[in-house]
Amino acid sequence: MTDRDTSPTSALDPQTPEEWAALRQLGHRMVDEMVEHLRTVRERPVWQSMPDPVRQALTDQPVPRQGVGEEAAYTAFREQILPYPLGNTHPRFWGWVNGTGTPLAMLAEMLTAGMNTNVGGFDQSATLVERQVIAWLAELLGFPKDAGGLLLSGGSMANVVALAAARNARAGFDIRAEGIHGGPPLAVYASNQVHNSVTKAVELLGLGRRALRLTPVGEDWTVDVEALRAQIRADRAAGIHPVCVVANAGTVNTGALDDLDALADLCTEDGLWLHVDGAFGALAALSPALLQSRPALHGLARADSVAFDLHKWMYLPYEAGCTLVRRPDALGDSFRAPASYLTPIEGGVLKTPMVFAEQGLQLSRGFRALKVWLSWKAHGIDRYIRAIERNVEQAASLGRRIEREPELELLAPVPLNIVCFRYRPEGTAEGDALNGLNQRLLVALQESGVAVPSSTVLHDRFAIRVAITNHRTALEDLDLLVEEVLRLGRGSLGP
Ligand SMILES: Cc1ncc(COP(=O)(O)O)c(C=O)c1O
Numbered sequence: 001m002t003d004r005d006t007s008p009t010s011a012l013d014p015q016t017p018e019e020w021a022a023l024r025q026l027g028h029r030m031v032d033e034m035v036e037h038l039r040t041v042r043e044r045p046v047w048q049s050m051p052d053p054v055r056q057a058l059t060d061q062p063v064p065r066q067g068v069g070e071e072a073a074y075t076a077f078r079e080q081i082l083p084y085p086l087g088n089t090h091p092r093f094w095g096w097v098n099g100t101g102t103p104l105a106m107l108a109e110m111l112t113a114g115m116n117t118n119v120g121g122f123d124q125s126a127t128l129v130e131r132q133v134i135a136w137l138a139e140l141l142g143f144p145k146d147a148g149g150l151l152l153s154g155g156s157m158a159n160v161v162a163l164a165a166a167r168n169a170r171a172g173f174d175i176r177a178e179g180i181h182g183g184p185p186l187a188v189y190a191s192n193q194v195h196n197s198v199t200k201a202v203e204l205l206g207l208g209r210r211a212l213r214l215t216p217v218g219e220d221w222t223v224d225v226e227a228l229r230a231q232i233r234a235d236r237a238a239g240i241h242p243v244c245v246v247a248n249a250g251t252v253n254t255g256a257l258d259d260l261d262a263l264a265d266l267c268t269e270d271g272l273w274l275h276v277d278g279a280f281g282a283l284a285a286l287s288p289a290l291l292q293s294r295p296a297l298h299g300l301a302r303a304d305s306v307a308f309d310l311h312k313w314m315y316l317p318y319e320a321g322c323t324l325v326r327r328p329d330a331l332g333d334s335f336r337a338p339a340s341y342l343t344p345i346e347g348g349v350l351k352t353p354m355v356f357a358e359q360g361l362q363l364s365r366g367f368r369a370l371k372v373w374l375s376w377k378a379h380g381i382d383r384y385i386r387a388i389e390r391n392v393e394q395a396a397s398l399g400r401r402i403e404r405e406p407e408l409e410l411l412a413p414v415p416l417n418i419v420c421f422r423y424r425p426e427g428t429a430e431g432d433a434l435n436g437l438n439q440r441l442l443v444a445l446q447e448s449g450v451a452v453p454s455s456t457v458l459h460d461r462f463a464i465r466v467a468i469t470n471h472r473t474a475l476e477d478l479d480l481l482v483e484e485v486l487r488l489g490r491g492s493l494g495p
Contacts, residue, residue: 026070031107037082038089038103041472045449047087054080087452091472092481095446095454097252097280099309100470101317104378108371109317119365121354130356130369138324140286140381142301148328150359151310151368154321155279156197158307159246161331161360162323163188163201165305166244166273168334176334180206187235189213190246191223193253195277198246220413221256222296223247229266244273249300250281253456253465255395255418257281260299273304279321280469281416282308287385290392294415305330310372313388313417313469320368323360331359387471391417395468398478407486411463420456420463423489435462441488451481 014020050058057080067073088098119126130151138147152158166188168175173183180186188202192214202212213235215228232242245267247258260276267274276282278300284290285297300306303326310320325331336358344350357363376384399414402421411420422438439455442464446452453466464485466478 023070026074030074031110033078034106035103038106041089042091044083044090045087046090046092046452047446048084048449049447050084054084088470089472090452091470091474092451092477093470094466094468094473094481095452097309097312097467097469099312099318100315100472101311102315102375102471105316105371105375108374111374112367112370115367115370117367119367119369120357120363121352122349123351124349126367126369127355129373130367133369133372134322134324136376136381137322141282141306141324142285143306143324143326144328146328147324147326148331148359149322149324150331150356151372152321152323152360153319154311155195155277155307155309156200156321158279158309158321158323159195159197159275159277160201160204161335162275162305162307162325163198163244163246164205165325165330165334166275167205167207169304169330170243170271170273172241184239184241185211186243187211187213187240188244188246189215189228189232189242189272190277191215191217191228191248191251191258193217193221193223193248193251193256194246195248195252195279198277217256220415221251221254223258223263225259225262225266228263232266232270232272242270242272244275247274247276247299247303248281249276249278249297249306250284250416250418252279253418253458254412254420255281255414255416255467256412257294257296257415259296260303261295262299264299264302267304274302276300276303276306278306278308280309280313280467282306283313283388284392284416286381287389290389296415313391314372314384315387315469315471316371316375320372335360391468391470391473394473394475394478395419395466397475398466398468398482401478401482405482405486407489408482411458411461417468419466419468420458421466422461422463423485425489430461435460437489437493438462438464440493441485444488444493445481445484448484450484451477453481 014023087093089100117124117126119130121127134149135145139145152161171183171186175182186207188211190198199209199212203209213231215231216224218224235242245263247260247263249257264274282300285300291297305323305325307323310316310322311318342354344353356365395414395417398419399410402408402410407423407425409422409424411422423441424434428434439462442455453464456463456465
């Protein structure tokens with residue numbers, strides 16, 4: 001494969017038996033090396049900054065008109081790209097909310113790309129597999145077995161698709177035909193802890209950011225249901241038409257779980273759509289033990305829609321989010337747009353409607369369901385549920401450890417898998433200096449390569465935030481985190 005054919009008609013597939021053999025051999029090497037990369041992930045720094053020459057090699061390069069060949073391109077990947085990832089495959093990555101991926105699902109992604117099938121619909125196996133995965137998820141989360149839904153790129157898209165369905169179903173007029181000016185102003189309700197993807201969705205849906213009514217939260221960071229009810233009443237009295245409540249099953253800041261039953265009652269009384277942003281927290285409801293011990297989650301099965309991510313707390317590789325809707329055709333009502341070229345005909349490839357294209361924005365869609373289907377079939381979902389339970393136990397254990405350490409301060413309750421804390425030796429005053437110290441401490445921790453938590457601000461306090469959606473984390477990793485924070489705080493970074 002070293003003799004490159006540079007003619008304009010050069011083929012994209014190998015042509016000769018030798019070229020096929022060389023590509024196969026390179027492929028075997030790639031698999032071997034990537035499996036080894038995952039096997040040894042713990043031995044590397046969680047994250048490392050890119051040296052300048054690497055940055056330069058990855059930016060401002062001329063368009064590669066002529067190829068360098070497969071081997072050389074792969075070598076560039078190994079040297080310039082692979083060593084400098086975000087780090088979320090590492091056992092001590094707990095930043096934002098990121099999943100880890102698994103070796104098996106990595107291989108599933110190769111199979112997906114090999115099939116390279118378009119899953120907008122059509123009479124094909126992939127469409128049935130996605131339908132099956134959706135039905136499994138519906139059953140596991142207590143939704144009706146025939147619930148509608150589809151896999152998307154992530155929680156942000158899952159929220160916007162669900163909120164489009166909510167807006168259209170509850171606007172009270174034909175908003176698809178008339179647009180938002182065809183009726184009264186609409187409003188959506190959520191706690192002030194709601195994820196910014198919901199803000200973006202409300203803006204994108206044409207409602208305007210002010211239509212997202214942000215309700216205060218209590219000490220536990222969950223929505224104040226009575227304040228929300230009062231806001232709905234006040235809006236109605238002012239001629240505004242409330243359409244939807246967005247509940248948090250796991251706020252991004254602290255993992256707080258809104259009382260879903262109370263919100264479901266409120267929505268039923270008032271005729272609103274209940275959407276649950278359960279990007280990671282909804283998956284806790286897969287565990288009978290977690291569901292039992294967290295009554296706030298009980299109402300999940302009563303929601304009109306729920307959005308969640310399989311690339312977070314299902315440990316699957318990016319990208320995979322999901323929207324489930326209780327009423328089978330709730331998404332179809334919002335996204336079906338007839339077109340002659342997509343109308344089913346008797347027999348052949350298009351004998352059924354484009355089931356997934358009709359439930360969302362995308363016409364052409366990848367086969368996201370395969371990595372889910374293959375992983376669950378191979379391992380059984382109980383293994384994944386156990387990993388979720390373990391992450392919750394680890395977060396609780398870290399919270400207790402922090403409470404025992406006099407120099408550390410827990411900044412929020414730990415209802416699920418997120419722990420917010422700071423370094424605060426006795427006698428240190430509240431304020432900018434303390435916030436600055438913790439910020440420097442977090443940066444030092446990340447740059448050391450030992451661990452990557454992220455941050456947030458709670459009641460003006462800068463918090464080191466540990467979100468555990470990581471099946472590779474062991475308790476010792478969290479011990480190391482605590483020791484490093486103490487060491488850095490007591491050392492040169494200290495007050
Ligand atoms: C509560 C919540 N909602 C929505 C999202 C957005 O999900 P994604 O990043 O998959 O788009 C996140 C991401 O962390 C989240 O935590």
